[in-house]
Amino acid sequence: MKVGYYPGCSLHSSAQEMGESFWDLMRPLGVEAIELEDWNCCGSSPAHSTHHGWALNLAMRNLLLAEEQSLKELLVMCPSCFVRLREAARQVQSDPEKGEQVSKALGRPYGGSVRLKFFLEMLRDVGTEQMRSLLKKPLKGIKGALYYGCLLSRPEWITGFDVGPYESFLENLFRTLGGEVAHWGYGRQCCGAHLGITKPGLVSSLVDRIREHARRAGANCIVVFCPLCQVNLEMRGRKEPALPVLYITELLGLAAELPRTTRWLGRHLVDPRPVLREARLL
Amino acid sequence: MAAEFLEEVSRRSGQRFEGCYHCLSCGGGCPVVEAMDYNPNQIIRMVQRGMREEVLGSKAIWVCVGCFSCLSQCPNRVHIPAMMDTLREMALEAGVRVAEPEILAFHRAFLGEVRRWGRVYELGLVLKYKLSTGKFFEDFSVGFKMMAKGRLQLLPSRIKGEEQIKRIMNGTRRLR
Incomplete structure (x- = not known):
């Protein structure tokens, strides 16, 4: 199965070694991953620290892109990105007003079909035997x-x-x-x-x-x-x-x-x- | 007046503060409490007392990094990080003097990068932060070392959906 890959900003710069080492591991582990096309910053701390709307919409744009690109799973590498993306998805799914806000800012509603997965979860699913x-x-x-x-x-x-x-x-x-x-x-x-x-x-x-x-x-x-x-x-x-x-x-x-x-x-x-x-x- | 401030913070953060009985677990587990002017539970009490100016003008609301340590230790699960998010947002809306200008300068530089490229261009972020705070020589050697080791991307990458990002980020200038 193809899974989407959301590297986050650091992995393209100061944390390249984290991204490269994980990327190289995926093939031997039998995971076919493709980078989410045109992904943007999740907003991280500065967005949620100053404006809840930016935090929500910046995160949600990535989930909408994943849905558009028919990705059922999105692998997230950074714990902070993961919490931001999960939190935004949770807000949209539990509060219709937030859902409205997202469709208004991004042009269409989020259907909720993307499963966010932290990279360690993938390693857990792979299992000890295959790891060995x-x-x-x-x-x-x-x-x-x-x-x-x-x-x-x-x-x-x-x-x-x-x-x-x-x-x-x-x-x-x-x-x-x-x-x-x-x-x-x-x-x-x-x-x-x-x-x-x-x-x-x-x-x-x-x-x-x-x-x-x-x-x-x-x-x-x-x-x-x-x-x-x-x-x-x-x-x-x-x-x-x-x-x-x-x-x-x-x-x-x-x-x-x-x-x-x-x-x-x-x-x-x-x-x-x-x-x-x-x-x-x- | 007191009730109004409490009601607004409560509504916007989705939190009820009556649960706090000042056991001090939040501050006890907070990694950055020493840089705060008020402990997290004191901020809660001040919100309840309607001390709008003191709360919105405090260092504490900016120093909190949102590590969720207080929340996992609070016996009543008062979501202090959500309260802090709301208070910072209210402080910016009210235009009060921010007690931690450097932390705000960092957020501003970061969001400026996001607005411009759709992603954070780390080198640009650091330079912008240094220029706006005048701390140009602090960390010069470590920055140089990171560059030399190829740990900072030299050029920014721009995303295609920049119009969408601009629409989302409309009003970033308000942070200036």
Whole structure:
């Protein structure tokens, strides 16, 4: 089945390595994906922070496009985009007034036929067995602190994920790859989100605390699922020595020995290659 | 007057605030509370008391990043992030002096990119934000490193449905 792919703005720029590594994984996993044509920004925090109409209509334009392009499923890569798109769809489906607003702004009503799917759900559907079949190089020697951030499961009634089972699934996925899970209590602490640009001092103190706890748990890297968490965790922090911050998709790509791996590993601000070399993965 | 403000915030955010009994769970779990002038529960109390000017002129409403940590810890599920969205929108409508001009400058630069290209052109966003706040040299080296590593797209990409985006975003100029 063909599924639509909604990368979101970061994946075309600062989070290219997340997009590339996931894109390269889809074929071996038997998923045929096509990028949603002419997609636009979901509006992210700035839209919902200032004007509910912009947030609603920017998000809904993508769902209308998916419907127009006969895509039954739309894979979303960024947790923030996912929450924004889901929230807009929920509003339209539960409030006829919001539906009216969307048809007026975008020229036609939303039929509600598109299923929004977060990329991790796809990995869950693929299942452990098939995941194992891709494994060429188990991630032995990688002890990762899994950093879920804020919006991966919150709010649960929008994402549809139960925090506990969801986090166990991610831990199991990481173990399936051969990695060791570092036990820590900071996986759900906010990275500071967009304050990373406007309040660097505050965000540095948040990042320092996250790094300190990851290190204390014995981790040699932080594993992330969100482009904004990734940038903040690499770019901010002052006191604590930096830890490499890798996307789960990069680690999957590394374990599956995908050809473009070295290219995206070279783009990090905190070079992960020394840790990977030490684990004999490069 | 007090009832009017409370009623408006309540209607627009879809929230009822009577449930709040000031247990302080929201502020306790808030990652950015130290940069706020009032704790989230204090904002609720001020809304109930009709303190329109103080609330709309506060730092707290802009510092909130919407991480939903307060909401998952609130025993009565008061949707504080939805309340904050409404309060920011009301502050902009009322034209009050925004207590966190840099955060507003960021939102403005971001939405300007969306309005112009349909997507966020990150390099343009950063430059616009830096120019509008005069903080041009802050983060110069990290920005340079990101460029050198090819982590910032050098040229923007424009979508075809720009007319639709302009129609949606009509009034972005109001943020100026």
